[in-house]
Amino acid sequence: MTNALELDGLRMHFGPVRAVDGVSLTIPRGGVTALVGESGSGKSTVGRCVVRLLKPTGGVVRIGGVDVTRLSRRELRPHRAEVSIVFQDPAGSLDPRMLVGDVVAEPLRLAGGSRLSRRARQQRVSEALAEVGLRDEVARRYPHELSGGQRQRVSIARALISSPALLIADEPTSALDVSVQASVLNLLADLQRDIGFACLFITHNLAAVEYLADQIAVMYLGKLMETGSREQIFARPAHPYTQALLAAAPVADPVRQRAQQKVLLGDDMPSALDPPSGCVFRTRCPLAFEKCALEVPPPVRIGDGEAACHLVQADGTRPDVRTGAHG
Amino acid sequence: MILEVADLTVSFVTESGDVSAVDGVNLDLDAGEIVGVVGESGCGKSVTAMSLAGLLPRSARVSGSVRLRGTELIGAREPELRRVRGKEIAYIFQEPMTSLNPVLTVGRQIGEVLQEHERLSRKQVRQRAVELLSLVGIPSPANRVDNYPHQLSGGMRQRVMIAMAVACNPTVLVADEPTTALDVTAQAGILDVLRNLRDRLGTSVLIITHDLGVIADIADRVVVMYAGRVVEQAPVVELFAHPHHHYTDGLLKASPTPGRHAGTDRLQEIPGLVPVLTRQPDACTFADRCPAADQKCRGSAPPLTASSGSQAHLAACWHPTRQEAKR
Numbered sequence: 001m002t003n004a005l006e007l008d009g010l011r012m013h014f015g016p017v018r019a020v021d022g023v024s025l026t027i028p029r030g031g032v033t034a035l036v037g038e039s040g041s042g043k044s045t046v047g048r049c050v051v052r053l054l055k056p057t058g059g060v061v062r063i064g065g066v067d068v069t070r071l072s073r074r075e076l077r078p079h080r081a082e083v084s085i086v087f088q089d090p091a092g093s094l095d096p097r098m099l100v101g102d103v104v105a106e107p108l109r110l111a112g113g114s115r116l117s118r119r120a121r122q123q124r125v126s127e128a129l130a131e132v133g134l135r136d137e138v139a140r141r142y143p144h145e146l147s148g149g150q151r152q153r154v155s156i157a158r159a160l161i162s163s164p165a166l167l168i169a170d171e172p173t174s175a176l177d178v179s180v181q182a183s184v185l186n187l188l189a190d191l192q193r194d195i196g197f198a199c200l201f202i203t204h205n206l207a208a209v210e211y212l213a214d215q216i217a218v219m220y221l222g223k224l225m226e227t228g229s230r231e232q233i234f235a236r237p238a239h240p241y242t243q244a245l246l247a248a249a250p251v252a253d254p255v256r257q258r259a260q261q262k263v264l265l266g267d268d269m270p271s272a273l274d275p276p277s278g279c280v281f282r283t284r285c286p287l288a289f290e291k292c293a294l295e296v297p298p299p300v301r302i303g304d305g306e307a308a309c310h311l312v313q314a315d316g317t318r319p320d321v322r323t324g325a326h327g
Numbered sequence: 328m329i330l331e332v333a334d335l336t337v338s339f340v341t342e343s344g345d346v347s348a349v350d351g352v353n354l355d356l357d358a359g360e361i362v363g364v365v366g367e368s369g370c371g372k373s374v375t376a377m378s379l380a381g382l383l384p385r386s387a388r389v390s391g392s393v394r395l396r397g398t399e400l401i402g403a404r405e406p407e408l409r410r411v412r413g414k415e416i417a418y419i420f421q422e423p424m425t426s427l428n429p430v431l432t433v434g435r436q437i438g439e440v441l442q443e444h445e446r447l448s449r450k451q452v453r454q455r456a457v458e459l460l461s462l463v464g465i466p467s468p469a470n471r472v473d474n475y476p477h478q479l480s481g482g483m484r485q486r487v488m489i490a491m492a493v494a495c496n497p498t499v500l501v502a503d504e505p506t507t508a509l510d511v512t513a514q515a516g517i518l519d520v521l522r523n524l525r526d527r528l529g530t531s532v533l534i535i536t537h538d539l540g541v542i543a544d545i546a547d548r549v550v551v552m553y554a555g556r557v558v559e560q561a562p563v564v565e566l567f568a569h570p571h572h573h574y575t576d577g578l579l580k581a582s583p584t585p586g587r588h589a590g591t592d593r594l595q596e597i598p599g600l601v602p603v604l605t606r607q608p609d610a611c612t613f614a615d616r617c618p619a620a621d622q623k624c625r626g627s628a629p630p631l632t633a634s635s636g637s638q639a640h641l642a643a644c645w646h647p648t649r650q651e652a653k654r
Contacts, residue, residue, distance in 0.1 A: 017610065037511040039481075039510055059353075149600075177367040177368055177537065177601075178579065178582055179596065179597035182582075182583075185594055186593050186594055189593070207583040207584060211593070211594075250511075250515075250543060250544045251543060251584055251585065252540050252542075252543050252582045253543055254544075254563045255564060255567075257543040258543075262519075264519070268480045269480070
């Protein structure tokens, strides 16, 4: 069976800026992979390459087995319905002059759904709205009349109306309040389970994906540092960056949070204009040594995933950023 | 008490009538204490913070009392407030880039604050600026003092903002979402700086945030706000372990926390929306979203009262969660 998404050595350079620099990733049909990283890591650029809002400067993007990396706009059209995207800011990604019903119906129209009768289209729109928990009458409102959570539901309805095999969710809940965030995350999880689309969930917040993703990929300065199953990444993170990221996210439990040993990274991510030699994380890594500046660490198989670190070995040896122990 | 806020009420005159933002808030801050105010957007937490030193626009109607070491600030004249701002109550805000002047070096900007309140020579000002940058953990402060804001990372800029805020050794530091725009790795550093200021200078800190993780990390005491009112107030460990108000309880359960959701695949949601209030009703403002609400809740506003267990734990609820468990 073909995979929903395959990235093979994806590169997206903007002139001298290496925003994405060799990312390889596979999402099987119906799988959910979280792409996690700090701002500036290149995670959103990956998403934009996949939906071909950007034309990658290198590597391959395959959607459902079809290489879409270099297709022209016209050639892409038949594949557009295969993949949809939901953005962070629902206020900025919905046209304020369009009625919600037209916003949601637009992908159908673009996919050559003009053959669909007006009535059939309306029917599909109300189904899509119902799926995301919105009442039919919302179709006749404008986006500004809705709350942030409702707008994000509209974005999700629009993304799913063409029955895509792959959904890119780019920080879909980061602009929302905690209580609303929970309902949108639950909605995405429910829809994913029921409909079975594959999902690339892009986020800076590891905690948000703990119960949503099967696989987690951790990105830093254009490269993947570590990939693995959700269970493994949370329980036994191998890469020092993954460990630091997990330790830095505060836990909403004062007793646990205060007992936790902190790992301070120093807060300067280097510029993607001039990334460090060798391992890109070495300038902030508390465990870096000579080799890290000289050689780019290749991904090493560990458990059910891979980590790109000189201190990680295939026999399961991994560093611990808290104790500073090598292995 | 350093700061005592009593029955603070703020409303705004708008085209569509008056909007009630804060309704009878009581709050106090002891010397060297870190108090966290938590709530979702629109709950009135920032308006409360801004009203302390008279930073609200003219369209705001403010009543009640804000006493700083016994001196009343509500209704104080502008020259009096100018003396208080920076010297007694200092602020840091969410977005350090828009709060810093892009065409002045950080040393100059810190210097402006110093010269506003103290008589110092140019050489002394520069020396003091370097000391302050070092206090907030900026590496090689003697060089950084000549940097422009754009040469610094987001975390470093926020450190500069803190250096400016504490330049005159204020009694109270109000930090309004100081880490919301930052990555988790930078956030951990900023929280450390705030803790360090309290420990070394004895500064009282009022931290405003929507993030329960931040509260769990840094606050001694927590004030929970909802729709313009304080709904619960307690020492931090007590609040997280035994929330009395159903809103606090819901907020805690809705926050993604690594480890807590093991075995479940859903976050708990709080149904419904935060009300927009033109007039504060004589009812519990959370009643429409509360699982325990009854006629009493819709007919009269519950006062903020101490629970049976502790004088330090207050909740505004007719049917607190604990009593329910006993039934």
